[in-house]
Amino acid sequence: MRYRPLGATQQVVSAIGLGCMGMSAYYGPDRDERESMATIHRALDLGVNFLDTADLYGFGHNEDLVGKAIKTRRDKVVLATKFGNAFDSEGRSLGVNGRPEYVRQACEASLKRLSVETIDLYYQHRVDPAVPIEETVGAMANLVHEGKVRYLGLSEAAPATVRRAHATHPIAALQTEYSLWTRDPEKETLGVCRELGIAFVAYSPVGRGFLTGKMRSPSDLTADDWRRTNPRFEGGNFERNLDLVAQLERLASQKGCTPSQLALAWVLAQDGNIVPIPGTRRRSHLDENLGAIEVRLTPAELAAIDKAVPPGAAAGDRYQEAGMKAVGR
Secondary structure, eight states, X not given: OOEEEOTTSSOEEESSOEEOGGGTSSBOSOOOHHHHHHHHHHHHHTTOOEEEOOTTTTTTHHHHHHHHHTTTOGGXXXXXXXXXXXXXXXXXXXXXXXXXXXXXXXXXXXXXXXXXXXXXXXXXXXXOTTSOHHHHHHHHHHHHHTTXXXXXXXXXXXXXXXHHHHHHSOEEEEEEEOBTTBOGGGTTHHHHHHHHTOEEEEESTTGGGGGGTOOOSGGGSOTTBGGGGSGGGSHHHHHHHHHHHHHHHXXXXXXXXXXHHHHHHHHHHHOTTEEEOOBOSSHHHHHHHHGGGGOOOOHHHHHHHHHHSOTTOSSSOSSOHHHHHTSOO
């Protein structure tokens, strides 16, 4: 494993982290807690020390799961979780909440579910447009002063919001979707992160699994898989996006790696400040993803990838209309 700094902090994290969301939510009913636990343990065995979860994932289930998995290995983990997408005890959405009193309430609940005394990296999952970011981050900073949180992060925040937040309390990491088919952060966000010394944590770096080349039809997804309602996985968009995958498969074959490894290697090559966190709930997929560490791309190969899958090439938005309104605020 190789490691990268977490922004301007003294903390280092594995160059590839592990997103744990799919172990509990969104990608169909195929939950297997034993395999998920084994996947987390194998990740730690292989040097992955950066685990990502959120209170929203499975409405607390994922934090419970991760907490159990790391119980005897807490010192080996840089643990990241998120708050802000509020929900009630029945799992019903209550919208985005960035009010200071809710920040504390959410943190206390996450600490209990995770069975830890301190969260290493605490993100605001989505920015609350009704609450000034200074108030939300100020409340998060109080948690740092109390020792309940080590570092602060934001997710899907606009560059201007990141600047305001960072002026209130240092922001260690910004988590935003970034991959060969989602390159919006290149316009401004990546530059702001470099300028301010903020790590950029790339979620869905293999396009929610689409760039693996293992999906050929929407019917490959179970009826309750959230991706069925994602614009990029629907109808004609799915078919057009398969053309991008074909290009990626061709280049991966030439390189002697899998499409997912090529996609991850491309993300890693963009900046030493970027840490992708591909999600999986299976050890076999984890091993494949971590193989990207050994895939080194030359300038010519990077140029060929950029030509084959240029910015804006993906068909369809990355979320439905409501989801798109919640990002970049």
